[in-house]
Amino acid sequence: MKRYVMAIDLRRCVGCQTCTAACKTTNATPPGVQWRRVLDLESGEFPDVRRSFVPVACMHCANPPCEEVCPTTATKKRADGLVTIDYDICIGCANCIMACPYEARSIQHEARYAYGDQPMASEAARFDPDRLGVATKCTFCKDRIDLAARTGQVPGRDPEVTPACVNACISGAMHFGDLEDAASNVSQLLAQTEHFRMHEELGTEPSVYYIWDRK
Amino acid sequence: MSTQLPQSPDRISPRQQGNWDWRAASNFIAGGSGGGLLLWSALIALQGGDVRLLQAAGLALIAAGLTCVWFEIGRPWRALNTFRHFGSSWMTREASVAPLLFASGLLALWSGEALPAITTGVLGLAFLYAQARILAADKGIPAWRHPRCRPLVVATGLTEGAGLLACASVVAPALWPVAWLLALLAGVRLLAWQRYLAALNQDGAPAGALKALHRIDAEFRWGGNAVPAVLALLALATATPLLAAAAGALAVIAGWRCKYTLVCRAAYTQGFALPKLPVRGRGKSGAGVKPGWNDISRRVAA
Numbered sequence: 001m002k003r004y005v006m007a008i009d010l011r012r013c014v015g016c017q018t019c020t021a022a023c024k025t026t027n028a029t030p031p032g033v034q035w036r037r038v039l040d041l042e043s044g045e046f047p048d049v050r051r052s053f054v055p056v057a058c059m060h061c062a063n064p065p066c067e068e069v070c071p072t073t074a075t076k077k078r079a080d081g082l083v084t085i086d087y088d089i090c091i092g093c094a095n096c097i098m099a100c101p102y103e104a105r106s107i108q109h110e111a112r113y114a115y116g117d118q119p120m121a122s123e124a125a126r127f128d129p130d131r132l133g134v135a136t137k138c139t140f141c142k143d144r145i146d147l148a149a150r151t152g153q154v155p156g157r158d159p160e161v162t163p164a165c166v167n168a169c170i171s172g173a174m175h176f177g178d179l180e181d182a183a184s185n186v187s188q189l190l191a192q193t194e195h196f197r198m199h200e201e202l203g204t205e206p207s208v209y210y211i212w213d214r215k
Numbered sequence: 216m217s218t219q220l221p222q223s224p225d226r227i228s229p230r231q232q233g234n235w236d237w238r239a240a241s242n243f244i245a246g247g248s249g250g251g252l253l254l255w256s257a258l259i260a261l262q263g264g265d266v267r268l269l270q271a272a273g274l275a276l277i278a279a280g281l282t283c284v285w286f287e288i289g290r291p292w293r294a295l296n297t298f299r300h301f302g303s304s305w306m307t308r309e310a311s312v313a314p315l316l317f318a319s320g321l322l323a324l325w326s327g328e329a330l331p332a333i334t335t336g337v338l339g340l341a342f343l344y345a346q347a348r349i350l351a352a353d354k355g356i357p358a359w360r361h362p363r364c365r366p367l368v369v370a371t372g373l374t375e376g377a378g379l380l381a382c383a384s385v386v387a388p389a390l391w392p393v394a395w396l397l398a399l400l401a402g403v404r405l406l407a408w409q410r411y412l413a414a415l416n417q418d419g420a421p422a423g424a425l426k427a428l429h430r431i432d433a434e435f436r437w438g439g440n441a442v443p444a445v446l447a448l449l450a451l452a453t454a455t456p457l458l459a460a461a462a463g464a465l466a467v468i469a470g471w472r473c474k475y476t477l478v479c480r481a482a483y484t485q486g487f488a489l490p491k492l493p494v495r496g497r498g499k500s501g502a503g504v505k506p507g508w509n510d511i512s513r514r515v516a517a
Contacts, residue, residue, distance in 0.1 A: 010493035039227050039487055043504045050501050052492055065354040071306035072296040091296050092289020094234035095306050098353035101485040103226065107234060107289050133289030196490050202354055212493040213500055 003062075003081040004140060004155060005179045005207040006166070007186045007195070008055055012173035015040055015053030022168030023057070026141065028126035030112045035104075035138040036165050055165070055174065057138035058083060058104035059198065059206030066096035066105065075135070081179075081207050082140050090134035097135060101199050102206075105137045140176075154178075156185050179207075228507030229421030229486035232356065240478040241283035243346055244471045247368065249276030250343030251376020253320070255396065257336020259380075260329045267324050269383060270335060273376075274320045277342065281313060305352055309345035312338055343372040350477075358424040358481045363411040368474070370407040374400040374440075375470040381447065381463025384456040391456035398447035401466055405440035408473070419508055421483035428481050431472060439469020 015038050023029070023036040036057040044050045060083045067075045067083060074090035077083050097105045111132065113119045119127060141163040148154065148161035155161045156177030166174040177186035186209075194213040197206045252273035256266040285291050297310040316338040323331035347368035350359040358364065377397040384391040412428060443462040450458035486508070492501030 010489075011495060037226075041227055041487075041489065041504065041506070043492065043506075044501065050492055050495075052489060054487065054489065056487065065352070068303045069306065069349075069352045071298075071300050071304040071310065072293075073299045074296070089293070089296055089299070090290065091293045093284075093287075093297070093306065094239075094289075095304075095349070095353065097234050098232060098355050098359070098482075101355045102487075103355070103484055109289055194491070199485060199488065202485075204354070210489075210493075212489075212491045214494075 001079065001180055003179045003207070004060070004145060004176065005081065005186055005209060006060075006140075006163075007175040007177075007189050007209045007211060009173045009175070009189075009193075009211040010052060010054065011211065011213070012171045013038070013053040013055060014171050014173075015051075016170055018168045018170050019055055019165035019174060022164040023138070026164035027139070028123070028128070029136070030108055030123075031114050032112060033106050033108055033136065035136070054210070056102060056104070056198070057165075057208075058100075058140075059102050059204065059208045060138075060140055062205035062207065063203060065099040065101070065202075065204060069095045069099040071095065080145065082142050082145065083137075084139065084142060085135055085137065087130040087134050087136075092133040092135065094135070101202050101204065105135045107133065107135055109133055154184075227487050229357070229423060229483040231423060231480070232482045232484060235478060235482070236287065237475070237479065238283040238287035240475045242280035243350075243368070243474045243478055245276040245280035245283070246346055247343050247372030247474065248375035248379060248467065248470070249273040249280065250339040250341075250346075251372040251374070252276065252379045253316075253339030253376070254336040254343075254373065255376045255380050255393065257333045257339075259390075259393075260323075260332035260336075263329075264389070265327060266332060267327060268387075269380065270320055270323055270332065272379065272383075273335075273339060274317060274324075277313065277316065277339075305345050305348035309342060309349060312342045312345055316342055339376075343369060346372070355485055356482050357420050357485060358415065358428070358477065358483065361411065361415055361418070361420070363407070363414045364477070367404070367407040367411045368477075370400070370404040371470040371473055374404045375467045378443070378463035378466035378470070381450075381459045382467065383460075384463075385460040388456045391450060391454070391459045394447040394450040394459040394462065397459070397462055397466060398444045398451070401440045401444040401447065401462075404466075404470075405436060405444075408435060408440070421486060422507055424481040424483040427476055427483075430480075431476050435469050435473055438465060439473065440466070443469070 017038050020037050039054040041052045064083050067077050072089045072091055074086045075096055092107050113123050144161045145155055153161045159167050162176055166176045175186050177184035193211045195209045195211045256269040260266045300307045319331050319335040323335050347365045351365045353359050377400050380393045381397050443466040446458050446462035488505035490503040494500045
């Protein structure tokens with residue numbers, strides 16, 4: 001059994017938003033919809049101030065509250081840990097959006113384009129009407145994960161089967177892999193570092209680990 | 216854990232949810248009142264009263280609420296998919312109660328018998344309870360997931376139902392003795408509200424949520440519960456249906472405003488938090504941050 005997780009080294013993230021751009025490019029999300037983004041968090045008081053960059057998206061929780069509340073079974077948790085949405089079943093009730101403590105989901109009720117009412121050629125080519133009026137979110141690039149199952153490649157190691165954001169990260173802050181495999185990059189990285197998961201107190205068991213120090 | 220607000224407008228702090236507007240709120244408002252009304256109507260039917268008009272009103276309220284929410288969903292023609300997840304979704308369970316409730320309610324209206332009226336009353340309570348559980352299951356909204364929100368939502372639905380009964384005593388004076396029930400429930404609702412608000416202050420909540428709830432606190436406490444309770448007791452003491460109706464109207468309006476506030480105004484998201492700030496270079500880790508939460512919570516409470 002596999003469990004795909006992401007490990008994000010906050011010590012390395014520089015807030016460049018390349019992962020955000022890679023996600024938008026790969027998934028053709030419309031203006032105003034970001035499946036992945038990087039929080040820019042200022043804290044402290046002068047002169048002891050800090051700035052932290054925190055990439056966030058769907059946490060693909062092991063205990064996903066979105067799946068529990070979904071009245072249609074459109075949201076499902078796969079055996080490999082990915083939380084998915086079936087656009088053909090979702091009714092766009094937004095209950096999952098209320099249930100998600102990570103603000104990872106959104107619903108777009110009408111088509112939006114970067115420049116006015118008319119799409120650019122690239123937007124028109126990739127417009128997906130199935131995504132209107134339903135909940136959408138980060139998929140961990142599930143098509144790539146599914147490809148790995150067919151080709152035998154390893155997500156997190158082979159770029160063709162690794163999420164676009166991880167491939168794009170310029171500072172090597174983002175890692176992806178199988179937590180059940182003790183030899184995987186993420187298992188080894190997490191074994192060597194101090195890390196936390198966002199809002200663990202809510203019992204959602206997110207699949208995204210944030211590294212903040214070495215052990 | 217440090218509690219400073221971030222300066223960045225990058226959606227880090229909790230923010231008001233924008234996906235459920237007045238249409239979703241209407242389902243909780245009208246559905247809750249309708250469920251409460253059906254329950255108390257069933258009790259009157261047990262005593263041999265003809266409650267068909269009241270039941271019709273209760274069913275109409277629930278139907279209106281469901282219609283409103285139907286206009287809100289993104290894919291309304293797929294609405295029947297709502298019934299697919301009975302195992303864990305309280306939204307499915309609420310939806311599943313509705314057809315049974317309408318079937319039973321229509322039978323009660325047609326026959327005028329006590330048994331279907333009682334069944335409808337029980338289903339009305341189930342509908343109300345399911346609504347409370349829908350909010351409780353939404354972990355992304357701290358003001359809803361708090362364990363004391365659920366009793367408040369149930370209490371206000373029951374109080375509104377009793378309030379509507381009291382209102383009906385204007386045209387059906389035989390109903391005015393329900394004022395005792397209204398007085399009792401207004402007291403219970405007041406207690407539920409105080410406990411809810413105190414617990415939110417104590418446990419911490421998004422600042423915006425607390426502000427929204429505190430904005431209606433005095434009005435709800437006094438105008439929505441204390442005054443109606445006193446008026447209801449006065450109605451009992453003086454045998455004045457009009458006083459009972461006034462008490463009922465106040466209790467209903469306050470309940471609706473409370474639920475609108477809860478669903479549309481106090482529904483702030485969780486926001487983001489870091490229990491530890493990352494080590495940079497040779498520096499040390501910083502204290503964690505949870506923007507938009509605790510310090511404001513305490514300040515508002517004070």
